[in-house]
Amino acid sequence: xxxxxDLVEDKEDQIEDNDAASDAxxxxxxxxxxxxxxxxxxxRRSRDRGRDREFVEKEFVEKLVKLNRTAKVVKGGRRFSFSxxxxxxxxxxxxxxxxxxxxxxxxxxxxxxxxxxxxxxxLPIKNGTIPHEVTGLFKASHVLLKPARSGTGIIAGxxxxxxxxxxxxxxxxxxxxxxxxxxxxxxxxxxxxxKLMDAKAISRNRGKSLNELWG
Numbered sequence: 001x002x003x004x005x006d007l008v009e010d011k012e013d014q015i016e017d018n019d020a021a022s023d024a025x026x027x028x029x030x031x032x033x034x035x036x037x038x039x040x041x042x043x044r045r046s047r048d049r050g051r052d053r054e055f056v057e058k059e060f061v062e063k064l065v066k067l068n069r070t071a072k073v074v075k076g077g078r079r080f081s082f083s084x085x086x087x088x089x090x091x092x093x094x095x096x097x098x099x100x101x102x103x104x105x106x107x108x109x110x111x112x113x114x115x116x117x118x119x120x121x122x123l124p125i126k127n128g129t130i131p132h133e134v135t136g137l138f139k140a141s142h143v144l145l146k147p148a149r150s151g152t153g154i155i156a157g158x159x160x161x162x163x164x165x166x167x168x169x170x171x172x173x174x175x176x177x178x179x180x181x182x183x184x185x186x187x188x189x190x191x192x193x194x195k196l197m198d199a200k201a202i203s204r205n206r207g208k209s210l211n212e213l214w215g
Contacts, residue, residue: 060088062113063162065097066182067105079103085183086112087159088120089166095193096120097163097186121190124198128170131199136192140179143188148173159185163193 066085071078082105089095096119100111124131129147136143143160148171154164156174159182164172176185203210 060090060117061166063087063166064109065159065162065186067108082108084108084112085186086116087162087166087186088113088116089123089163089168091166091168093123093125093168094120095123095163095167095190097190099183121193122198123167123169123193124196125168126199129172130169130196132197134192134195136188136190136195138184138187138191141181141184141188142177143185143192144175144177145189145192146173147171158182160189163189167193 064084064086066083068083070081070083072081073079081101081103083099083101084105085097085099086109087095087097096116098112098115098117098119100108100113100115102108102111126147128150130145131147133144133146136145145160148155150171152171152173154161154169154172154174156164156172157176160174160176163186164174176188179185199210203212
């Protein structure tokens with residue numbers, strides 16, 4: 001009888017140990033599942049943030065026109081500074097430019113892009129080109145822009161090409177005369193854009209329809 005009672009007690013102890021082990025395994029599985037859910041949630045949120053960031057970045061086309069580095073000699077060595085000239089646009093008739101300075105390249109570019117976003121102007125476009133011929137001037141730089149047939153492409157170099165592409169122009173003829181400083185050429189090109197006449201505004205002021213004005 002004593003042996004039978006001992007066997008019964010051993011079986012009950014084994015059952016209790018098995019139940020405790022199963023409970024521990026269940027707790028571990030639940031913890032791992034919660035951790036995996038949290039990881040998936042973090043991954044999903046990071047992917048969502050990545051998609052949002054991609055959408056914001058693609059809202060404007062950013063083109064770096066010029067990046068300049070200057071060095072100042074001090075007692076401990078040389079101290080570098082960077083300046084960036086950037087052009088941005090939405091390819092739908094809005095362009096802007098900005099100039100930024102900083103001790104780091106990325107910070108200089110960021111400053112120039114922020115200033116470009118604050119200084120955007122409208123670029124009138126007619127069938128992929130500008131509506132009429134125009135000349136712009138800034139200091140010793142002259143820029144001439146002429147409309148072109150479809151398929152001509154952007155016949156321009158450097159800063160003028162960057163501005164036209166960012167604004168959404170596909171066909172244009174241009175000529176840069178005088179000083180070739182990229183900053184001056186950008187200012188002269190934006191002087192051209194500011195002189196371009198918008199057909200919708202002119203037709204509204206004259207009391208005519210757009211078809212009557214352009215034919």
